[in-house]
Amino acid sequence: xxxxxxxxxxxxxxxxxxxxxxxxxxxxxxxxxxxxxxxxxxxxxxxxxxxxxxxxxxxxxxxxxxxxxxxxxxxxxxxxxxxxxxxxxxxxxxxxxxxxxxxxxxxxxxxxxxxxxxxxxxxxxxxxxxxxxxxxxxxxxxxxxxxxxxxxxxxxxxxxxxxxxxxxxxxxxxxxxxxxxxxxxxxxxxxxxxxxxxxxxxxxxxxxxxxxxxxxxxxxxxxxxxxxxxxxxxxxxxxxxxxxxxxxxxxxxxxxxxxxxxxxxxxxxxxxxxxxxxxxxxxxxxxxxxxxxxxxxxxxxxxxxxxxxxxxxxxxxxxxxxxxxxxxxxxxxxxxxxxxxxxxxxxxxxxxxxxxxxxxxxxxxxxxxxxxxxxxxxxxxxxxxxxxxxxxxxxxxxxxxxxxxxxxxxxxxxxxxxxxxxxxxxxxxxxxxxxxxxxxxxxxxxxxxxxxxxxxxxxxxxxxxxxxxxxxxxxxxxxxxxxxxxxxxxxxxxxxxxxxxxxxxxxxxxxxxxxxxxxxxxxxxxxxxxxxxxx
Numbered sequence: 001x002x003x004x005x006x007x008x009x010x011x012x013x014x015x016x017x018x019x020x021x022x023x024x025x026x027x028x029x030x031x032x033x034x035x036x037x038x039x040x041x042x043x044x045x046x047x048x049x050x051x052x053x054x055x056x057x058x059x060x061x062x063x064x065x066x067x068x069x070x071x072x073x074x075x076x077x078x079x080x081x082x083x084x085x086x087x088x089x090x091x092x093x094x095x096x097x098x099x100x101x102x103x104x105x106x107x108x109x110x111x112x113x114x115x116x117x118x119x120x121x122x123x124x125x126x127x128x129x130x131x132x133x134x135x136x137x138x139x140x141x142x143x144x145x146x147x148x149x150x151x152x153x154x155x156x157x158x159x160x161x162x163x164x165x166x167x168x169x170x171x172x173x174x175x176x177x178x179x180x181x182x183x184x185x186x187x188x189x190x191x192x193x194x195x196x197x198x199x200x201x202x203x204x205x206x207x208x209x210x211x212x213x214x215x216x217x218x219x220x221x222x223x224x225x226x227x228x229x230x231x232x233x234x235x236x237x238x239x240x241x242x243x244x245x246x247x248x249x250x251x252x253x254x255x256x257x258x259x260x261x262x263x264x265x266x267x268x269x270x271x272x273x274x275x276x277x278x279x280x281x282x283x284x285x286x287x288x289x290x291x292x293x294x295x296x297x298x299x300x301x302x303x304x305x306x307x308x309x310x311x312x313x314x315x316x317x318x319x320x321x322x323x324x325x326x327x328x329x330x331x332x333x334x335x336x337x338x339x340x341x342x343x344x345x346x347x348x349x350x351x352x353x354x355x356x357x358x359x360x361x362x363x364x365x366x367x368x369x370x371x372x373x374x375x376x377x378x379x380x381x382x383x384x385x386x387x388x389x390x391x392x393x394x395x396x397x398x399x400x401x402x403x404x405x406x407x408x409x410x411x412x413x414x415x416x417x418x419x420x421x422x423x424x425x426x427x428x429x430x431x432x433x434x435x436x437x438x439x440x441x442x443x444x445x446x447x448x449x450x451x452x453x454x455x456x457x458x459x460x461x462x463x464x465x466x467x468x469x470x471x472x473x474x475x476x477x478x479x480x481x482x483x484x485x486x487x488x489x490x491x492x493x494x495x496x497x498x499x500x501x502x503x504x505x506x507x508x509x510x511x512x513x514x515x516x517x518x519x520x521x522x523x524x525x526x527x528x529x530x531x532x533x534x535x
Contacts, residue, residue, distance in 0.1 A: 001332070001345050001359065002058045004044035005035045012037035013045040013058055013076065020336065022361060022371070029082030036084065038062055038074045038093060047107030047117070054080035057088075059104045059117050072097045073104040073117065077135065089135030096137070098146065102127060106159045110166065114138060118170050120156035121148045126184060127157065128170055142190030149192070151201065155182060159215045163222050167193055171216030171226050180205040181213050181226055181244060197250030204244050204252070206230035206261060211242060214288075215276050222248045227286055229272040230263060239270035241286065241299075243307060257307035264301060264309070266290060266318075271299060275333045277342075283310060287333040287344050290320055297322045298330040298362060300344055300370075314368030321370055323348040323360050324533070326516055330362075341365060399440040406436040461521060467533035472507045477523065479503040484522040489515065509534055 005014035013036040017028040024032025036058070037043065043062030050056055056078040063071045073096040077088035084092035096102060100122040107117050113133040121127035126149035130141040137145030149155075157172040166188040174182040181204035185196035192200030205211065208231035216226045223245055230242040241264035245256035252260025264271060264286075273288035282305045290299040298321035302313035309317030322328060325348035332345045341363050348360040364370045395417045401409040441449050461476040477483045477500050485507060487496040495517065498507055512534045521528040 001361075002045040002048035002060075003331075003347075003359070004060075006044075011041065011043050013043060013060060013074070015045070015048070015056065015058055015078065015082070016359065017082070018361065022363060027081065034078065034082040036076050036078075036093075038076075038095060040064055040072075040074070043074055046105045046119075049107050049109045049115070051109060051113060055085055056080070057107065057109070057115055059107045061103045061119070070097070070099075071101045071103055073102045073119065073129070075104070075107075075115075075117070075131065075135065087134065094131065094135045096129060103156070105157060108160045108162055110162055116160050116162070116168055118157035118160040118172075123156075124154050125150045126155050126170060126172060126182075128160065128168065128186065128190070130190070140189060147186060147190040149184060149201075151182060157184075158213055158228075159226075161216050161218045161224075163218050165222075169216055169218060169224055171213045171224075173212045173228075174203060175210075177210065179210050179212060181211050181228065181242075183213075183216065183224065183226060183246060183250065185250070195249065202246060202250040204261065206242055206263065208238065208240075212272075214272075214274050217276055217278050219278060219282060223253060224248075225276065225278070225284060227273045227276040227284075229288075232272070239272065239291075240265045241271045241273040241288065241301070243273070243276075243284070243286065243303065245307065255306060262303065262307035266299075268292070274329075274331045274346075277333045277335055279335065279339045281305075281339070285333055285335075285342055287330040289329040289346075294326075295322075296327040296329055298328050298344060298346060298360075300330070300333070300342070300362075300364060300368065302368070312367070319364065319368035319370065321362050325349055325358070325360075328360060336363070339366065395441050396444050396446075397442045399442070401438050401440055402431070403436040403438075404431055409436075409438060411440070461528055461530065463519060463530050463532055467535045468509060469535050470508065470510045472509050472519070472532060474500065474505045474507060474519075474521070475503065477503050477505060477521070481523070484520075486520040486522070487512070488518050488520065 001016045003014050005012050015034045017025045017032055019025050026032055040062030041064050043060065045058045045060035048056060048058045059075040061071045062074050063069050075094040076092055077085040079085050086092050102121055103119040104117050105119045107115060109115060115131040116128060118128050129146040130138040132138050139145055151174045153175045155172060155174040157170045159171040161169045163169060168186040170184040172182050173179050183202045185193040185200055187193050194200055210232040211230045212232060213226050213228040216224055218224055225245050227243045230240050231238045243262040245253040245260055247253050254260055256262065270291040273286045276284055276286045278284060284303040287300045290297050299318065301318040302310040304310050311317055328348045330344045330346040334343045336343050344362045346360055347357055349357040362370045397414055397416045399411050400413040402412050403409040438450055464473050479502055483500040485498045485500055486494060488494055495512055514534055516533055519530045519532060
């Protein structure tokens with residue numbers, strides 16, 4: 001899996017590998033996790049592929065986050081162990097900048113191990129680019145390795161796929177307020193395939209104001225299936241999953257859904273599909289998010305080859321998974337062990353605070369029954385009150401610096417980089433409240449640089465039980481001062497308030513209705529928040 005690791009302003013590609021039983025693979029990276037930074041303030045991965053030799057290619061984009069700063073496409077290749085593969089690009093990384101905003105949303109691998117990446121150029125045009133197996137732009141594709149297609153309106157690619165003849169299918173969206181499905185086909189050299197649709201492009205309008213493509217797949221018969229949503233942002237009770245199937249010439253397949261289009265409706269819910277996978281029996285497994293007025297859940301549905309719900313799967317073709325969070329969103333689906341298991345991955349989080357985002361995974365059998373897994377992903381630089389970082393042959397030494405306010409820093413430790421086993425530091429005497437850390441790096445040439453700042457709260461407040469019924473026990477509070485306790489509901493309304501005078505406090509929550517709440521603990525000039533469930 002690939003996505004983003006973000007904590008206290010420090011950001012990077014997050015790559016995870018799980019064993020078949022859903023446990024993180026400790027032989028990969030650090031305890032199953034690898035974070036790769038390209039040095040940008042903001043960077044996130046959107047696509048991952050596995051090469052036949054087991055190497056892993058991840059792509060996405062990054063920006064400094066400053067006014068007028070452009071986005072660049074970022075690509076990295078890892079060995080099967082999680083180490084960066086220095087034989088790819090520049091020491092394992094490729095930064096692609098065409099002088100405008102370039103975004104990468106998807107990646108696929110050709111049979112010759114060339115890599116095709118799709119996204120947008122200047123936030124308005126279809127963009128595909130092709131890298132050779134060594135990470136260099138392929139000059140035989142398009143213009144110096146890239147193809148930019150202006151569709152006459154704001155457009156972007158969200159998915160690419162390869163047909164058996166090597167032609168490239170790009171699926172995306174054209175337009176804003178009244179957007180439509182947009183499918184393009186390019187020849188192997190990047191030129192438009194004029195035998196497909198109208199001069200290489202096909203547009204599909206569901207007539208529901210706003211339609212968006214999230215994924216395209218190619219069937220064994222070379223027909224193309226696109227999935228996403230329709231009715232978006234128009235009427236929140238009429239946002240549906242949209243699926244379309246196209247013949248090899250780009251025309252809609254009348255044997256699928258209604259005249260080639262299928263709309264999956266869930267009364268009183270909003271639904272959107274983020275991914276689709278094709279089973280060996282050509283049934284389609286679709287995943288995404290189901291949204292109500294109060295929360296979001298994974299949605300997984302299976303369609304027959306004619307585009308209708310497969311009633312043998314879940315309940316009338318659909319299964320819904322709630323991880324107990326306010327927002328559970330499925331972003332990717334894959335098949336494991338042939339068609340024996342369906343693996344879905346996404347995120348689970350509270351609406352209250354951005355630092356509670358988890359990676360969530362569910363495994364389903366062919367009947368749609370699931371086994372849920374949640375993995376709390378902590379940032380690579382944080383380990384309790386400690387700092388962990390990667391070895392770098394260009395760095396002579398690291399200096400750990402600490403601050404009480406994030407502005408004024410003092411050095412507390414210096415570690416030479418030639419001792420790889422010691423590239424970690426645990427602060428033995430952290431300050432009370434928030435601690436701000438950064439790394440000062442000294443290169444072999446004497447140049448000094450600084451990492452982003454990491455904030456670590458030095459408190460050990462615990463609440464139990466969670467979920468709770470009548471009483472909530474709070475431990476780890478300051479024992480020599482008053483601590484204000486406030487409980488708010490999901491809309492931010494205050495439901496309970498109390499004042500604690502000891503390190504432990506028993507808060508009566510009998511009056512609360514069942515649901516999700518946030519406990520705010522104000523002490524020492526800072527606010528600590530804890531989420532809990534009232535049963």
